[in-house]
Amino acid sequence: MRIPDLLEYAIEKETGKYNIKDLKEAALNLSKRYMDNKRTGESFLRTGLDTISYSVIRMPATYSAIRTCLEKIKELKDFNINSLLDIGSGTGAAEWAVTEMFDVNDIVCLEREKAMRDLSKKYFSYNEELKNVKFIEADILNEELKESKDLCILSYMINELSEKNRLKVIEKVLLCTNKVLLVVEPGTPEGFENVKRIREYAFEKGYEIIAPCTGFNGRCDIPENDWCASSVRVQRTKIHKYLKDAEIGFEDEKFSYIAISTSKQKLNIDKNLKxxxxxxxxxxxxxxxxxxxxxxxxxxxxxxxxxxxxxxxxxxxxxxxx
Ligand SMILES: C[S@@+](CC[C@H](N)C(=O)[O-])C[C@H]1O[C@@H](n2cnc3c(N)ncnc32)[C@H](O)[C@@H]1O
Known part of the structure; x- marks a missing residue:
């Protein structure tokens, strides 16, 4: 999968304003911090350099993972999605993916870090469809969500919260989701553990699981020491290859996800799908x-x-x- 041409162009233009060696160093530091994997609830994406290098080395993968999840949802049920709330929207990967798949006219991004909001706004300014995106400058933990949206997305975000806050955020977001909540996490044991807890919580509360689980009825035979993840092959851009010192033109992004229906009516999705x-x-x-x-x-x-x-x-x- 490739990011949209317009986004690739925007990234190329904006990265062109930085010294390439500084970008490479920032990308290297960022990869190290991700590997360290210490989840304190603090962000490590605060400066212009951090965020722009994130957009080169991670945004194509998060875009592709979100886009793949949306395709999986659409394959099962063709929802009419008009509005979107993206929590922890970062550099705006979800907005590019959602507007390619649905006719959305009301988009709200909630993001705590100014540097992330600023960069996503820059990228949105290249795309007519994204010029009117609204922003909530807040920490989701302190924010009361006032408006409901058809689709709510939490992408690569739950794992940034401390454990005690994860289900609190899910509870809050489910209550303001009109149709679908999509949570995407890294395809790691930790990411799957988060997805599993969210699935259990949603099921207990009577919500219907759309995907990836087919006909979910509370049973899951994935053993304790194993995890369930999907994968998407992501085409690397030239600058992505350079920043990551990569020779291969693609990478495989592994992700775990859960799509939950909040509609009162049952969706009648075929339960006998594998x-x-x-x-x-x-x-x-x-x-x-x-x-x-x-x-x-x-x-x-x-x-x-x-x-x-x-x-x-x-x-x-x-x-x-x-
Ligand atoms: C790894 S990035 C993912 C960005 C984007 N969703 C994506 O998939 O590319 C996580 C984002 O969540 C934001 N974030 C983390 N905790 C937050 C909180 N409590 N409230 C609002 N935003 C938060 C971070 O600032 C960061 O931009």
Whole structure:
């Protein structure tokens, strides 16, 4: 997946205002801080250099993960989404993804850090559709959300909160979601743990889980020491390759997510759909695939004898329906 041409152009223009060596150093420091993975609730994206290097090395991946989740939701139910609230909106990845998929005319970004808001506004100024995005300059922990929106997104944000605040934020956001809440987290054990807790909380409160779980009824056979993640192949831009000293032109972004319906009416999504849990292994005319349906995990073997399924499965990726 590639970021939109217009966003690539905006990033190129804005990064052109910085010294490339400074950008590279900032990107390196940022990667190190992400690896250290200390979650204190404090942001490490505060300066212009930090945020612009974030937008080069992370925004294409977060954009692609959000876009993939939206595609998965749309595949199951074609929601009419007119308004969006993005919490911890950062450099605005979700706004680019959502406006490509839905006809949204009311967008609000809630972001605590000024440097992040400033950069997202700069990028939005390149795109007619994003010029009227409104901002709430606040910490979600202290903010009372007054308006409801059709779609609410928390992308790569819950893991930045301290543990005790995570479900408090989910509770608050669910109450102002008209149709769908989408939470995206890194595809790590920690990210999946967050998603699992959110799923349990939402299910207990009577909300319907849209994706990735199919026909979720409280059962989940993922063992304690394992986790469930989807993946998307992200095309690297030239500057991304340079800042990361990368030779390969793409990277695989792994993410865990949960899409929750807040509609009072049941969605009537087919409960008997299977989701692929691991990338299918193709060998000597056989495909081994791990699938999940209603929380039950199965290892399946598809041979060439089963022509249609075999052909279909060859094109599938982890996270796809099958
Ligand atoms: C890793 S970035 C993700 C940005 C964007 N959602 C994306 O997917 O690219 C997390 C963002 O959440 C913001 N954030 C973290 N905690 C917050 C809070 N309590 N209130 C508002 N924003 C917060 C940070 O400032 C940062 O911009």
């Amino acid at each position: 989701r692929i849990l691991r990338h299918p292994k193709i060998q000597n005319g056989r495909i081994e695939v791990k699938t999940c349906m209603q929380g039950e995990i199965k290892e399946e073997l598809i041979t060439k004898k089963n022509k249609e399924e075999f052909k279909l499965l060859k094109k599938k990726n982890v996270g796809d329906l099958f």
